[in-house]
Every structure is written in C-alpha cells, then in structure tokens.
Amino acid sequence: EAQVTQNPRYLITVTGKKLTVTCSQNMNHEYMSWYRQDPGLGLRQIYYSMNVEVTDKGDVPEGYKVSRKEKRNFPLILESPSPNQTSLYFCASSARGAYEQYFGPGTRLTVT
Amino acid sequence: AQKITQTQPGMFVQEKEAVTLDCTYDTSDPSYGLFWYKQPSSGEMIFLIYQGSYDQQNATEGRYSLNFQKARKSANLVISASQLGDSAMYFCAMAFRVGGTSYGKLTFGQGTILTVHP
Numbered sequence: 001e002a003q004v005t006q007n008p009r010y011l012i013t014v015t016g017k018k019l020t021v022t023c024s025q026n027m028n029h030e031y032m033s034w035y036r037q038d039p040g041l042g043l044r045q046i047y048y049s050m051n052v053e054v055t056d057k058g059d060v061p062e063g064y065k066v067s068r069k070e071k072r073n074f075p076l077i078l079e080s081p082s083p084n085q086t087s088l089y090f091c092a093s094s095a096r097g098a099y100e101q102y103f104g105p106g107t108r109l110t111v112t
Numbered sequence: 113a114q115k116i117t118q119t120q121p122g123m124f125v126q127e128k129e130a131v132t133l134d135c136t137y138d139t140s141d142p143s144y145g146l147f148w149y150k151q152p153s154s155g156e157m158i159f160l161i162y163q164g165s166y167d168q169q170n171a172t173e174g175r176y177s178l179n180f181q182k183a184r185k186s187a188n189l190v191i192s193a194s195q196l197g198d199s200a201m202y203f204c205a206m207a208f209r210v211g212g213t214s215y216g217k218l219t220f221g222q223g224t225i226l227t228v229h230p
Contacts (some may be wrong), residue, residue: 002212009115023209030214031210031214031216033216033217034157035218040222041222042116042220042221042222042223043157043203043205043218043220044220045217045218048216048217050210058217059217088155090157092157092218093220094214094215095214097214098214099145099162099215100159100162100191100217101159101218102159103149103157103159104157105155105156106155106156106157108155
C-alpha cells in the first residue's frame with residue numbers, strides 16, 4: 001500500500017530533551033516536506049527536500065533540523081524542544097511532475 | 113507574498129443539500145495550483161481536488177467541484193448532496209512549481225469547519 005508513515009504518532013516530552021520524528025514514504029517520491037498545524041493558522045511548512053541531500057527552509061524553520069540521506073526517509077529533529085513547538089506535525093511527499101502531495105497520519109507533540 | 117483566505121470559520125448544512133466553502137487567494141505569479149484538503153476529526157489530511165491556474169474547466173471529483181474564478185482570485189469548493197461523513201475541517205491551499213516540475217510548498221488557509229446535520 002502506497003503510504004507515508006510517521007513515528008511516533010503521539011509524544012509528550014520535556015523542554016530541552018532532543019527528539020526525532022521519523023517520516024518514511026514507499027512511493028519513491030522526490031519531494032518531501034514537513035508542516036506544523038496550529039489552531040487558526042492552518043498548516044505551515046517547516047522544511048522541504050527536493051531530493052537526497054537537498055533540503056531547504058520553509059516558513060517556520062527555527063528550532064528544527066532535517067536530513068535526507070535516503071530518498072524514502074526525511075526525519076524531523078528538535079534538538080532542544082520548547083513549549084512553543086507543541087503542535088501537530090505532518091510529513092508529506094509528492095512525485096516529480098505530480099500535483100498531489102500525500103500526507104502522513106500526523107504526530108501530535110506536546111512539550112512541557 | 114502568497115496568501116490564502118478562508119473567511120468562514122464554520123459552516124452548517126443539512127444532509128443531502130449542497131454547500132459552498134469559500135476560498136480567495138492572492139498571488140502575482142501566473143502559474144499556480146489550487147488544492148482542497150479534508151481533515152476529519154481523526155486528524156489525517158485527505159486530498160480532495162486540484163485546479164491548475166491555466167485549466168480552462170472547473171475541476172470536478174465525484175461530489176466535489178471547484179468553482180474557479182481567476183479574475184476574482186477565488187477557488188470555492190462545492191460539495192453536492194452532503195453526507196454526514198462530510199463533517200470535517202476543510203483547507204484550501206495554493207502551491208507553485210519548483211524546478212519546473214513538482215509543486216512545492218503548500219500555503220494553507222485557516223480552514224473551515226463543516227458540520228452536516230441529519
């Protein structure tokens with residue numbers, strides 16, 4: 001089944017404790033990105049990647065890191081999480097030339 | 113700067129009736145794509161429909177149609193024959209091609225919560 005998977009789905013952590021949210025797609029998509037969703041703001045892009053080893057900042061990159069060492073994986077790293085990073089996070093991917101972006105199921109992160 | 117505006121925080125519709133969800137956008141780029149996504153209470157993002165800026169016809173996908181008025185910069189979603197399962201948050205989004213190929217960043221509106229009454 002073609003899909004984008006994220007882990008964990010739910011995470012409660014404390015300020016400053018490094019964490020990684022994994023994202024993996026099995027559709028051989030070139031383009032991958034991370035979004036965060038906050039009430040009243042819709043979804044905003046954090047980082048994106050056009051292909052392996054090619055990443056760039058989105059609209060709200062502060063406090064986040066990403067890497068794209070393999071085509072299928074695009075992890076989101078929070079080196080020192082803060083409460084303002086409490087949010088719902090989505091990973092998405094799309095194929096070259098396609099218009100549809102496939103979203104993962106979301107990761108609900110709470111930082112206390 | 114690109115911007116998407118959804119002015120209806122919430123909408124109510126009776127089952128089996130049609131409903132229109134409003135979306136306006138702002139861009140000076142002539143080439144762009146417009147998208148609608150559905151987010152049910154379970155949280156996942158479900159792609160509904162796409163309209164390219166150069167498409168002459170309005171997009172349709174089953175009970176969904178996109179009323180594209182380019183001069184007015186609007187891209188309203190019309191859901192015909194509403195069903196209880198249509199109750200969800202709906203997001204309008206816009207994107208531009210990157211590297212001449214894929215669409216890149218989706219810029220989302222604030223969303224509209226649709227409630228379908230039996």
